[in-house]
Amino acid sequence: MMVLPRGVRHIPGHLDRDSQKALVEDIRAVVEAAPLFQPIMPRSGRPFSVKMTNCGPLGWVADRKGYRYQPHHPVTGRPWPPMPGRLMALWAELSGHDQPPEACLVNFYRDTARMGLHQDKDESDLGAPVLSVSLGDSCLFRVGQVAGPSPSKSFRLDSGDIVVLGGESRLVYHGVDRIYPDTSTLLKHGGRINLTLRRVNASD
Ligand code: SIN
Ligand code: FE2
DSSP: OOOOOTTEEEETTOSOHHHHHHHHHHHHHHHHHSOOBOOBOTTTOOBOSSEEEEESSBEEEEETTEEEEESBOTTTOOBOOOOOHHHHHHHHHHSOOSSOOOEEEEEEEOTTOOEEEEOOOOOSOOSSOEEEEEEESEEEEEEOOSSSSOSOEEEEEOTTOEEEEOGGGTTOOEEEEEEETTSOSSSTTOOEEEEEEEOOSSOO
16 A cells, blocks of 8 residues: 655644634634635536635635636735634644744535645745645545546545645645545534645745
């Protein structure tokens, strides 16, 4: 069986239940200020099965014009809400990077949503890792290689787990094969939230 590429770190159960609940409240406030929107794949025009929003100075968006970071919400035109302190602290604790994250992408998965294998490569600062937090229902996460999607290995991510993609695996292919519905009671109406913290620009 393939071992995870070096630089991929899975930290199961890093956040206890209370920290998870506090983060959900933070995200609730973010979504109130910056409603979830439906991203579109630039070439095909097909909508993602995942809904998204962002917090922090920059947010990742996808529409007919392409994939990019921008300082405002694509629908409301307002700046993204600030990055919650709890997420700044998590980044300081786990990223090993001396500059703060600039973007937190909030992905919301309903029962049948998934995310195809891809690289996170819209950032110019590849020295900083990508730090991702799982909340709510569990999922089957898949990690491939930097050179391409295969060979790949899948493993389950549960609420409170953290994944760090850094170092030589900063550009590793990854995706979400499926959600396991009703596996968590954290979110009142079910589903899975993934928070992805990223540094976008090389320096301030
Ligand atoms: C992503 O790669 O954008 C999302 C990963 C995840 O949902 O765990
Ligand atoms: Fe990603």
